[in-house]
Each structure stands twice: as C-alpha cells, then as structure tokens.
Amino acid sequence: MRWPPVQAANGTQSWYRVSAPPSHAHIALLGSARADICVVGGGFTGLSAALHLAEKGAKVALIEVGTVGSGASGRNGGQIHTGLRQRQKALERWLGKEHARALWDLAQESKALVRDLAARHGIDCALKDGLVIAAHHRRALRPLAEDTEHLRRHYNYGQAEMIDAAGTARCLGTSVYPGGRLDKGGGHLHPLAFARGLARAGEAAGVRFHEHTRAVRIEQNERCVRVQCESGAIDAGQVILACDALSGDVAPQLAPFIAHVESFIVATEPLASPLYDTILPLDAAVADTRHVLDYYRKSEDRRLLFGGRESYWTPPADIAAMVRPRMESVYPFLKGARIEFAWSGTVGITATRMPHFGRIGSRVLFAHGYSGQGVALANLGGKLLAEAALGAPERFDVFARVPAKVFPGNAWLRKPLVTAGLAWFKLLDYF
Ligand SMILES: Cc1cc2nc3c(=O)[nH]c(=O)nc-3n(C[C@H](O)[C@H](O)[C@H](O)COP(=O)(O)OP(=O)(O)OC[C@H]3O[C@@H](n4cnc5c(N)ncnc54)[C@H](O)[C@@H]3O)c2cc1C
Structure with missing residues (x-):
C-alpha cells in the first residue's frame, strides 16, 4: 500500500x-x-447515488459546490458504526418491531456495502475491521450491555461483545474507561480516499461531474425539473438532493428538519514505537458514549487522529488547543506530542437523530441528517435513492416512513434554540 509520508501543515489543515x-x-x-x-x-450520498444510477445505465450529472468529498464525507472520523443513532429497543417502541427490524437490516447492509464498494472498485482506503464503544462513565455500562444483549438475542448479532475495564485497557492502551463494547462488525477507513475512489468509479461508469458549481434552487414542472446553478442550469427528469447539512439552502422547505454542528479532528505527528504500539494495539477505532463524544483511531502513517468537541457558531481559531485536552485526558503520555493537522467539518443532525429521507414533489428525492453516523449509512442512502429514482422505492421508503420532526423556532430563532438543546445534552455528559 502507498500512504507516503506527508508534509506537516502547522495544525491548520x-x-x-x-x-x-x-x-x-x-x-x-x-x-x-x-x-x-x-x-x-458530491459526498457519500451523492457519489453512491450517482454510481449506482450510472451502473444501471442512467445518464447522470453530479454537481458539487466544492470538490468531491469536500463536505463531511471527506473530513469525518472514518468510523463505520453498527445500527443507527437510536437504539433498536427505542426504535421498536417508537416504530414497531417490524419497521425497526427493516431499519436494522438496512443498517447492516450499509456496512457490507462499504466493504463491497471498496473491494469491487479497488478503492485503497485503509479499510479495517473493529470499533470499540467505550463507556465514558460507569453508568453508561448498563445501557450499553443491555443493548449488546438485545442485539444478540433479537437480531442474532454476534459480532459485538462487552469487555470489562481490563479488556478495554488492553484494546485501547488506556485505563480511563470502566468498560466498553468491542464490535468486530464495525470498522474504519480513510474517508476522503473512499470518496475519491467512488468518484473514480462513477466516472468510469459514465457520471459527468461538475465541481465548483453551486446549485441555488430547484424548479419543477410537469415535464422536467431544473437545477438552477450560479453558472448555468441542468434540466433533468429527476433530481437527487444530497447536500446533507446544507440541503435547506437549496430547498428551503427542508431547513426546519436539519441542524448543523461543527466537529473537530486533530492528527498528531507520526508516533515512534513503543508509544505507537501502546495506543490501540488492535488498530480498532474508538467512539465513547458521551453525547459530545470523543472518537479516535490510528492512521496508516502512525498518527493518532483524535476527534471531539463541538461548536454551534464560529469554529475556534485554534482547533488543536481545543481538542488537545480531550486527547491528553485519554492518553496522558501524549502530553507534548506535536499536533500537525487540525480541521473541522459540519455534521448534519435531525431532531430524531434518524436520517431524513423523502420527496419534494414528484421529481426530487432527498436524503440527509445521518446525525454523525453517515460513513456507512450515507453510502446506503445513495444506493436507496438510486433504487427509488429507477422506480423501486420500497427500500428507500423504509427510511422515508420514519416520521421526521422539525426543530423548533423560525428561521431566526431556530439556531439559538437548537444550540440551547445541544448544550443541554453536552451538560448531561457530566452527570
Ligand atoms: C468531523 C466529522 C466527523 C464525523 N465522523 C463520523 C464517523 O466517524 N462515522 C460516521 O459514520 N459519520 C461521521 N460523520 C458524519 C458523516 O461524515 C456524514 O453523515 C456523511 O459524510 C454525510 O454524507 P453526505 O454525502 O450526505 O454529506 P456531505 O459529505 O456533507 O456531502 C454533501 C455535499 O453537498 C455539497 N453541497 C452543499 N450545498 C451545495 C449546493 N448548493 N450545490 C452543490 N453542492 C452542494 C457539499 O459541498 C458537500 O460536498 C462525521 C462528520 C463530521 C463533519
């Protein structure tokens, strides 16, 4: 595998x-x-939709305001999670067992889809198995254990097992957690390498890409739908809207359903042995159980990539200074390690923490709001959008049938109200 050594960038990119x-x-x-x-x-949702459509022979144009993967899909923690942000038991209570089961099956399929796409299109994205959900506090252990048992008993999911404090310390190389769940069905990848690989596969299948092209609005009539861009327009039979956190800018009727928060990641300098071997000896990714969670994993070139903290307004000038204390609280021996890269990304979240899929009129389909769990689900979202656009909406509708909720407030009040709500969840992490 390549992964050449990279030039340090003074913690700003x-x-x-x-x-x-x-x-x-x-x-x-x-x-x-x-x-x-x-x-x-041109994130996972759009890239996967375009690829699946082109493979079925559709003539597809994809427009992206930045470059492929320049949104959340090329900036995230790269962690492949099992299931959805809502626990299965909660989904069963809310939506009924049958619907919850159908959602679980699709979430399982999303992980397989990522692995299949990488293998089928030869995408070199450092894809690895293994994800630990670390309990940030003793009181988080019981719900995690109950959920693990529920998945084993009712969904026959045998790839996850609870690990005690000593087992967690062995897996993670830190003893700050009272226990956790080792999920061999989860995993991690280099998200931008994966996004670019999907784009190459899309090109090979005939997708026409236009980067640096901003869609400003969508106009529908009985005969076609027009995507009006700053620099031109595309007339099409159907439109797939895959702008996640920004979908409300193109389709204002979606704005009440989607909020966004900034999340931050840093990359240390390459770590020498034995430090490198002490951290995450299994090479699994980790996410903890906080609402504003810590998430981390090692890179192919021996760095620790550590994500955490959130902001709802302007990102801080010094991201490294904001994330470093979290990283050092997990790995105190990294005090003084150089942080060479630091960046942020916008996470699209919904009020229900479930992805929001649906239609606008008869010619526009959308999927957004994976609420921090889109690495696998957004790729599946794209595939389901493609199926629906080609006349097989049944699996798309499994998600579209999940009732969506609007965030409270009007255009002016929504952001402060959402901020207050999220700050409340942040507070809960301390109790
Ligand atoms: C810092 C961070 C860490 C995360 N970590 C994880 C993780 O570890 N695991 C996980 O499962 N999920 C994670 N997520 C969430 C995950 O990245 C997203 O759910 C997923 O990438 C969403 O994909 P998408 O294609 O729907 O959206 P995006 O990747 O955001 O793609 C949308 C694209 O639309 C483009 N666009 C927007 N408006 C317009 C317009 N008007 N015209 C043209 N183009 C437009 C944007 O530029 C963008 O490229 C994380 C997110 C962030 C930000």
Whole structure:
C-alpha cells in the first residue's frame, strides 16, 4: 500500500487532504446541460447515488459546490458504526418491531456495502475491521450491555461483545474507561480516499461531474425539473438532493428538519514505537458514549487522529488547543506530542437523530441528517435513492416512513434554540 509520508501543515489543515490519492479535477458547469438524473452534492450520498444510477445505465450529472468529498464525507472520523443513532429497543417502541427490524437490516447492509464498494472498485482506503464503544462513565455500562444483549438475542448479532475495564485497557492502551463494547462488525477507513475512489468509479461508469458549481434552487414542472446553478442550469427528469447539512439552502422547505454542528479532528505527528504500539494495539477505532463524544483511531502513517468537541457558531481559531485536552485526558503520555493537522467539518443532525429521507414533489428525492453516523449509512442512502429514482422505492421508503420532526423556532430563532438543546445534552455528559 502507498500512504507516503506527508508534509506537516502547522495544525491548520486536514490530514486527509494531503494523504488521499489525488482526484481528477472536474470543470464547473457553464451554461445549460441535460441529464436523466441530476445529483446535487458530491459526498457519500451523492457519489453512491450517482454510481449506482450510472451502473444501471442512467445518464447522470453530479454537481458539487466544492470538490468531491469536500463536505463531511471527506473530513469525518472514518468510523463505520453498527445500527443507527437510536437504539433498536427505542426504535421498536417508537416504530414497531417490524419497521425497526427493516431499519436494522438496512443498517447492516450499509456496512457490507462499504466493504463491497471498496473491494469491487479497488478503492485503497485503509479499510479495517473493529470499533470499540467505550463507556465514558460507569453508568453508561448498563445501557450499553443491555443493548449488546438485545442485539444478540433479537437480531442474532454476534459480532459485538462487552469487555470489562481490563479488556478495554488492553484494546485501547488506556485505563480511563470502566468498560466498553468491542464490535468486530464495525470498522474504519480513510474517508476522503473512499470518496475519491467512488468518484473514480462513477466516472468510469459514465457520471459527468461538475465541481465548483453551486446549485441555488430547484424548479419543477410537469415535464422536467431544473437545477438552477450560479453558472448555468441542468434540466433533468429527476433530481437527487444530497447536500446533507446544507440541503435547506437549496430547498428551503427542508431547513426546519436539519441542524448543523461543527466537529473537530486533530492528527498528531507520526508516533515512534513503543508509544505507537501502546495506543490501540488492535488498530480498532474508538467512539465513547458521551453525547459530545470523543472518537479516535490510528492512521496508516502512525498518527493518532483524535476527534471531539463541538461548536454551534464560529469554529475556534485554534482547533488543536481545543481538542488537545480531550486527547491528553485519554492518553496522558501524549502530553507534548506535536499536533500537525487540525480541521473541522459540519455534521448534519435531525431532531430524531434518524436520517431524513423523502420527496419534494414528484421529481426530487432527498436524503440527509445521518446525525454523525453517515460513513456507512450515507453510502446506503445513495444506493436507496438510486433504487427509488429507477422506480423501486420500497427500500428507500423504509427510511422515508420514519416520521421526521422539525426543530423548533423560525428561521431566526431556530439556531439559538437548537444550540440551547445541544448544550443541554453536552451538560448531561457530566452527570
Ligand atoms: C468531523 C466529522 C466527523 C464525523 N465522523 C463520523 C464517523 O466517524 N462515522 C460516521 O459514520 N459519520 C461521521 N460523520 C458524519 C458523516 O461524515 C456524514 O453523515 C456523511 O459524510 C454525510 O454524507 P453526505 O454525502 O450526505 O454529506 P456531505 O459529505 O456533507 O456531502 C454533501 C455535499 O453537498 C455539497 N453541497 C452543499 N450545498 C451545495 C449546493 N448548493 N450545490 C452543490 N453542492 C452542494 C457539499 O459541498 C458537500 O460536498 C462525521 C462528520 C463530521 C463533519
């Protein structure tokens, strides 16, 4: 595998951007164009939708305001989670057992899909198995254990097991946790390498990409739908809206359903042995049970990538200074280790913490709001959007049938109210 040594960047940019294989440049849309289906957004959702559509023979144009993977999909923790943000038991109570089971099956499929896409298209993205959910406090152990047992008993999920404090310390190389869950069905990958690999596969299947192209609005009539961009327009039979946190900018009717928070990640300098071998000896990824969680894993070039903290307004000028105390509280022996990269990304969240799928009129399909758990689910979301666009909406509708809730407040009040709500959850982490 490659992964060449990368140039340190004084803690101001994403390690992913300097370590991912380069992507092809795609010219911006200029003037008018036509497609069977226009996909708006070049993250996992849009890339997967475009690829699956093109593989079925559709003429697809994908527009992206930045570059492929420049949104959350190329900036995230790379962690592949099992299930959904809501526990299965809660979903059963809320939606009934049958619906909860169908959602679980699709979530399971999402992990397999990522592994299959990487294998089928030869995407070199450092894909690895293993995810530990670490209990941040003793009181978090019981619900985690109950959930693990519930999945084993009712969903026949045998890849996750509870581990005690000593077992967790062995897996993680730190003794700060009272226990956790080792999930061999979870895993991690280099998200930008994966996004760019999906784009290459899409190109090979015939998708036409336009980067640096902002969609400003969508206009529908009986005959077609137009995506009006700053630099031109695309007329299509259908549109797939895959802008996650920003979908409300293109389709204002979606704005009450999606909020966004900034999350932060740092990458240390490459760590020498024995330090490197002490941290995460199993090479699993870790997420803890906090609402504002710590999440981390090792990189192929021997760094620790550590994510955590959140902000709801302007990101701080010094991200490294904000994240470092969290990292050092987990690994005190990293005090003084150099942080060479630091970056932020926007997480699209819903009021229910469930992805929000649906339709606007008869020609627009959308999927967004994976609420911090989109590495696997957004790729599946794209596949289900493609199925629905091609006339098989049944599996898409398993998600679309989950009742969506709006965030309280109007355009002005929504952000402060959401901030207050999220700050409340943050407070709960201390009790
Ligand atoms: C810092 C961070 C850490 C995370 N960690 C994890 C993790 O470890 N595991 C996990 O499962 N999930 C994680 N997530 C969540 C996950 O990254 C997302 O759920 C997922 O990437 C969403 O994919 P998407 O394609 O729907 O959205 P995005 O990747 O955001 O893609 C949307 C794209 O639309 C483009 N766009 C927006 N508006 C327009 C417009 N008007 N015109 C044209 N293009 C437009 C954007 O530029 C963007 O590229 C994390 C997110 C962040 C930010």
